[in-house]
Amino acid sequence: MTVLDLWLTRSLPMCLLLQSLVLMALCFHPASMCPKGCTCLHGNGLNVTCSNAHLKEIPLDLPPDTSLLRLDHNQVTTIPDQVFKELRMLRELNLSHNAIRTLGENAFRGVESTLLTLDLSHNKISTVHKNVFALLKARVNMGNNPWHCDCTLQQVLKGMTYNHESASRVLCKSSELQDQEGRPFLTIDADLCNLPKRTTDYAMLVTMFGWFTMVISYVVYYVRQNQEDARRHLEYLKSLPSKQKKQDEGDDVSTVV
């Protein structure tokens, strides 16, 4: 057997194994693959449709050139910080009809300048961080969520004044103000950010007044009591016969002797 024969018999299986590995790596290369449950179509940019895919979270292997992303009708509960960061061309994002309760403060970090449409309707969002949409240029649909109308939400909507339509769809499921439940947020005139402050100020004032009254009454009582005591003491001293003192001293002397 020559050296060449030996080399061939030893390395042929290795070659085959290597070849199949390369093929497998090519087949499962993430860039060329669409996330599980989604379809990817090139049209006006890359359209990735993952509607009705029983997804419980946002897929992490989304193609970086995605421009339209449909994630509606899934069971996503949370949008983590920076989850779309790599999608530099994302223009439209549909997250409607999910079970989203929480959005990270930086959920839309990285797509602020490209995103034009964001659909968050038909979810379970009651509150968001006040800066979550701050830098977004997108038209945001926030309708059909159980919003809690408070100072934070007022700040969020104030930061979106250019997007009047977003606010008009926000109905208060619960509210800081008693009679606002079920009403559109826009009909609330009150400044919700000053309400709780005023209440605490008032409570503080009442408490301070209470303490002040207690301290004053105590001082008055103390002074009066002392005056009475002093008067009584003085009267007692006056009433003492002056001779008794000398007699006492005499008694002391006799005991010593």
Ligand SMILES: *[C@@H]1O[C@H](CO)[C@@H](O)[C@H](O)[C@H]1NC(C)=O
């Ligand atoms: C998002 O998807 C829902 C359900 O398919 C659809 O009704 C809605 O119009 C979509 N939103 C946008 C902004 O296209």
